[in-house]
Amino acid sequence: MLLKMVIYQILLGNHSPATWYKEAKRNTDMTWLGRGYKPSRTVWYDFRDRAGKFIDQLHQQVVDIAIEQRHLDPSIGALDGSSVSACASRHRMVNLATLNKRKAILQGAIDASVDPERTLPKWVPPSEVGRADLLARIEHAGEVLAARHQQNDARPSGKRKDPNKIVVSLSDPDAPLGLDKRKTYRPLYTIQNVVDPSSYLIISYTCTASATDAGMLPVMIDQTQKITRGSLKRMLADGGYCSILDIRDCTDRGIELIAPVSASGTSRQNKSREGLPQIPREQFTYDAQANHYTCPAGEILKYKDREKKQRGGDRFLYQSRFQGDTETCNACVLSGQCLSGKGGRMIKRTEGEELLEAQRAKMLEERSKEFYALRGQSVELIFGDAKGNRRHDRFHGRGLKRAETETGLLTLARNLHRLDRLQRNASNPMKTAA
16 A cells, blocks of 8 residues: 555655655545555655565566566667765765764763763764764764775875865765766766666666766676566667676677777877877777787887776776887878877777777667667656656665665656556557557
8 A cells, every 4th residue: 555655656756755744644646545544754764664675576577567468578678877866965075084083072972971061063963862873874984985995095096086085975875976967076876777668668777886887787787687587688778888898798698789889998089299180099900910000101010018907896908008119100201190209109909909899890780770779769768757757866765775765666666657558558559549
């Protein structure tokens, strides 16, 4: 009964248990759905937390029904991600020094070791329960902040952030910090959806404590295969899901990837030392057997060395460098357009780059263009509906688990609404045609 009422409220764009409580008292539709039952605020909040235990099972049932009734094609999916603001303020984030200072003040208030005549800051809760809850969040925030400092220390020295600028949100420590769709730096979570391009039903979904889509392609493929029982054959995605490692993961899983090569996989248009557009690396020919490049003037760029490049988590790729002879390059008639420094022209090639070249050639085919056109018509529509019609531009519960539950409830409501429409159209084809 509560689930029916919640799904109805989500379709109206109400995602907060506090709003469900108010609507159950004054909305006649909610009274009819609940048969006169008017739960308390506590009941609504408890139900939101309990729903996380069974929401995946309900989603699996809806997908199975859609496949059985031939409304959903499990062999193809369109993938995309979108960031949603966490239930946390973007104005109240603290670094390690401030966190330790607040922890000491709060611990003193709990232990009654602080001078009673001293005025406590307003952020210290007045009750013992509130102080214990805040202390637990501060300790968890310390663990998250320590992990972020560890990640920062592992970066190259030129790419490390100032330790004092590494911050965490005390309201929701799990939420990573990044730019939302309005380019505002704040705590957020990222939702990933795999959508059937023909029915617009969501096949699989997830909510992650990440500010980017990096590394999510194999995760979503495995999750979709589990839901569809290995029926997925083709995945449509944008350039953010098309790296060398992504292509390898799709090949290992027997999945055809329809996605353009990301901008980071191509060379940027640099300037030569005379200020002219530099001759792009695409005009240099690579010989795999000889392991060298040939420039447009016919000169050889020999292999120089290689270095290990981190590519998310514990994965890495080797990047080789090829460089031409300094005297030969400086004497070349194309030196003004080719060289950016005093040395010979240098080309960098990442291990597995032939996969990107093959993917570029594949995306020029008409068949790939037709498939890729389906991606924007389906998965982008789902996110537009969620944020525009369902007003889901911010989470209403703190923590990753509650964000996952809210994402699951929204997905279930959206799929039930869409499946009902598909079933009605199938039962009355003449009305659909008209």
